[in-house]
Amino acid sequence: MLSFTEENYLKALVQLTVFEESYTEVGVNKLASTLEVKPATVSDMVRKLKEKLLVNYEKYGKISLTEKGRVAGMMVVRRHRLWETFLYKKLDFTWAEVHELAEDLEHIHSKKLIDRLDQFLEFPEFDPHGDAIPNADGEIIIPFRKTLSEVGKGEKCKVVAVKDNSTDFLQHVDKIGLKIRDDVTVIDRDDFDSLTTIGFNGVQIVVSLKFTDNIFVVCAQCLKAKDCNCHSL
Amino acid sequence: MLSFTEENYLKALVQLTVFEESYTEVGVNKLASTLEVKPATVSDMVRKLKEKLLVNYEKYGKISLTEKGRVAGMMVVRRHRLWETFLYKKLDFTWAEVHELAEDLEHIHSKKLIDRLDQFLEFPEFDPHGDAIPNADGEIIIPFRKTLSEVGKGEKCKVVAVKDNSTDFLQHVDKIGLKIRDDVTVIDRDDFDSLTTIGFNGVQIVVSLKFTDNIFVVCAQCLKAKDCNCHSL
C-alpha cells in the first residue's frame, strides 16, 4: 500500500513525464520544485521509490517511471479527475474549487469505490477542466490540443480544456466568471489585446493575455488542433 | 487544523462519552483499547489535546471533552455518517462496506463539501445503520432505543438501527443477507432461540443470539423504546 506522500510523488512524475511536453524523465530539482519540497528530500524519497520498483533511477541521473509506477500514478490521476467530475456535476462546485478538494479525495484507495463512482457519473471521458480521465487499467487517450496563444488572427476556435494545475488562473476565472449558456462558445483572436472573453462549458470568462497558455482549443469548424486547413480555404 | 489522528481521538471520545451509556468521562486504558493503541500513547496524546483545549484532563484523572472538543468530534461523526449514507444510497454499497470507506472519507475537512453532500442527499436524519446524523452545528437528537435482547417473549417490535462499529457483526449480516421488501419487518421474540430472522431497511437478515445486543428496536405498535404499555393492554 502506497502512502499519501508516495502517491503524490508518482502523480507529479506522471504530470511531468507523461502529460507535460512528453518528456519521459525528469531531474531531482524539477521534481522537488513541483512538489514544493527541497531537493534533498526528493533524493531520499526517490531511493525509496526505486527500492519499491516504482521508478528507474541511478545516482546523479534522471528519474523515470517504471510501468508499475506509471500505472500507480495514473490511478491517482484517475481518482483525482473522477472526484473533480463528481464535485462539479453532482455537488455544483466550480472548477476553481474542485481541484483542491480532489487533492485529498484522490488518496482514498478503494478500487471498488472509484469504479462505482465512475459508473455513477456514467463513465465520463473528461473532467471539468477538459482533461481526459484514465480508465481502470491506467490507460489514457490524450487528444491533440493547442493553446489559445497559438491561434492566429481571425481564426475561429473552440475551447476544449484549461490547465488544471494553475490555482492562480482558476481562482481568477472563478472570480470574474459568469454563466451564460450550456454549450461552449466560439471566440475570435481579434479580442485578445489585453483582456478577452471566451466561453468554456457554459461559463463566460474574461482572461488576460498572460493566461492564454492555460487554455486549450481546437478549430471551431473541424474540431482539430493540428492539420486544420479551414482557415486557409 | 486537526490531524487525522487527533480527529480519531475526538471521535472515539464522542463515541465513549456521548453515545455509549451516556458516561461523560473515560479513562486512559479504555480510550487506548478503543483506538487500538497503547496507554502510553494515549497519555501523551491527551496532554496535547488538553493544550489545544479540546479535552479536560488532570494527571491520573479521567478524560472528558470540552465544548470545543465535543463539536470537533461531532463533526467527524457527521462527516462519517453522511459519507456512509452517500455510499449506501448513491453508490449501492452494502451497510457492511460503508463503515470502512467512511473511516477515510470522514477526514476530508471542507465544511462546504460536507454541507453540499448533505443537501445532495436531501438532509437525511439517519445513516444506513439507523444512527442519527449530527447537524452542521454539531447537534444531534438521539432517540431512545432498546436492544433486541431486551424484548420480552411475544412482544412485537420494529428494528430501527444496528450498531455500526461491529465489523464482525456487519460482515456476518452481509454474507447471509437477503433483500425481501422495502419497509422494515415486525418480528417476534419467540424466534430467538438460536438463529432468528429479522428485517431492517428492507434487508432480511439472520442473526445468532450473541448479536442481539447489536440490534436496536422500538415497539412495533407505538414506536417507543420505553414507556410502552402496548403489550400489557
Next chain:
DNA sequence: TTTAATTGTTAGGCTAGTCTAACTTTATTA
C-alpha cells in the same frame, strides 16, 4: 490498613517525511 492489582506516566527509541548545511558530481562557459 497493608498488600496486591489495576491504572496511568515517563523515558528512551523507532519510522516517515521533512529540513539545513556541507559536500560532491556534472555541466557550462570563458
Next chain:
DNA sequence: TAATAAAGTTAGACTAGCCTAACAATTAAA
C-alpha cells in the same frame, strides 16, 4: 581545459505518532 555554476547527495536534526520497559499512583481486596 580549467574555472565556475548548477545539480544532486549525505549527514545530522526535527516532529508526529507510535512502541516497550520501568516506574508511580490509585483502587480494590485480604
